[in-house]
Amino acid sequence: MSTTQDLVAALKTELKAAGITYAELAVQLGMSESSIKRVFAKGDMPLSRIDEVLRVLKMDFAELARLIADAQPPSRELTLDQERAVVADRRLLLLAICCLSQWTYEQMVGTYSFTEAECVAYLVALDRLGIIELRPLNRYRLKVAKGFRWRPNGPVMQYFRTQVVGDYYSGGFDAEGEMLMLVHGQISPSQASGFVDRLQRVGSDFAQQHLADQKLPSAQRRAYTLVVGMRSWLFAAFRDLRRDPDAD
Known part of the structure; x- marks a missing residue:
C-alpha cells in the first residue's frame, strides 16, 4: 500500500469513528457525494484535499501520521545495518535493551550514569534507527513486535556470545x-x-x-x-x- 493510500485509509477510519458520513463531508467540502465516494474508493487524494478533510475532523497532519505509524505491523527483528549500529556503541546497546524492556526515561537516567542530555541523544538515535518512535516528554513507542528477537547470527548475538555468555554462566x-x-x-x-x-x-x-x-x-x-x-x-x-x- 502506498503512502497516499495509507493516508486515505486512515481518514476513512477517522471519519467513521467521528460519525461523519460521505454526504456530510461532501457538504462541508462543497463537493458532490459521488465525487467524495470516488476519491475514497480510488485511494488517491491530493494533499490539499487531505488537509481539507483533516480540518473537518479537527485533526492535524501529525496526528494522522501517528495513527498510520501505530497501525503499521511492528518488526520481528532488525536489519543487519540496524544491529551493527546498535552494537557499535555499548551505551546505545544498553539503552536499546532498556527500551525493549520498556523502561521509562526516568528509570534509565536514575539507574545508569547518563546525563539527561546523553539519554535523550541516545533515544533520538534509536528513533532514527527505527527501533522506537520518540514522543514528547521523552516517552516512546516501541516499533518492534512482542515476539521480537535479535538476529540469531547477527551482530548483537555475536556480541553476547563473546562478551556476555561467560559472565552470565559464571554465577x-x-x-x-x-x-x-x-x-x-x-x-x-x-x-x-x-x-x-x-x-x-x-x-x-x-x-x-x-x-x-x-x-x-x-x-x-x-x-x-x-x-x-x-x-x-x-x-x-x-x-x-x-x-x-x-x-x-
Missing part, C-alpha cells in the same frame, strides 16, 4: 528465583518444535510479568535475565567418542 544459579538446568535426550523433530513453542511462551510470560511488576516500588523488584535455548547438539568434548561421527 552459581543458586540464589532465590535462580536455576540452571541442562537436559539431554532424543525426541522427534515435531516434538522438538512443540517444546520450542512452549519455551517461547515462557519467555512471553516473563516479559509480561516484567511489565506488570513495573507498578511495584523499586525495592520490591530485582533484575533477572531469562536465557532460553534449545538445539540439536552434542558436547564438543564427547564428539570424538562417537562410533559414527557423521550420525545426527
Whole structure:
C-alpha cells in the first residue's frame, strides 16, 4: 500500500469513528457525494484535499501520521545495518535493551550514569534507527513486535556470545528465583518444535510479568535475565567418542 493510500485509509477510519458520513463531508467540502465516494474508493487524494478533510475532523497532519505509524505491523527483528549500529556503541546497546524492556526515561537516567542530555541523544538515535518512535516528554513507542528477537547470527548475538555468555554462566544459579538446568535426550523433530513453542511462551510470560511488576516500588523488584535455548547438539568434548561421527 502506498503512502497516499495509507493516508486515505486512515481518514476513512477517522471519519467513521467521528460519525461523519460521505454526504456530510461532501457538504462541508462543497463537493458532490459521488465525487467524495470516488476519491475514497480510488485511494488517491491530493494533499490539499487531505488537509481539507483533516480540518473537518479537527485533526492535524501529525496526528494522522501517528495513527498510520501505530497501525503499521511492528518488526520481528532488525536489519543487519540496524544491529551493527546498535552494537557499535555499548551505551546505545544498553539503552536499546532498556527500551525493549520498556523502561521509562526516568528509570534509565536514575539507574545508569547518563546525563539527561546523553539519554535523550541516545533515544533520538534509536528513533532514527527505527527501533522506537520518540514522543514528547521523552516517552516512546516501541516499533518492534512482542515476539521480537535479535538476529540469531547477527551482530548483537555475536556480541553476547563473546562478551556476555561467560559472565552470565559464571554465577552459581543458586540464589532465590535462580536455576540452571541442562537436559539431554532424543525426541522427534515435531516434538522438538512443540517444546520450542512452549519455551517461547515462557519467555512471553516473563516479559509480561516484567511489565506488570513495573507498578511495584523499586525495592520490591530485582533484575533477572531469562536465557532460553534449545538445539540439536552434542558436547564438543564427547564428539570424538562417537562410533559414527557423521550420525545426527
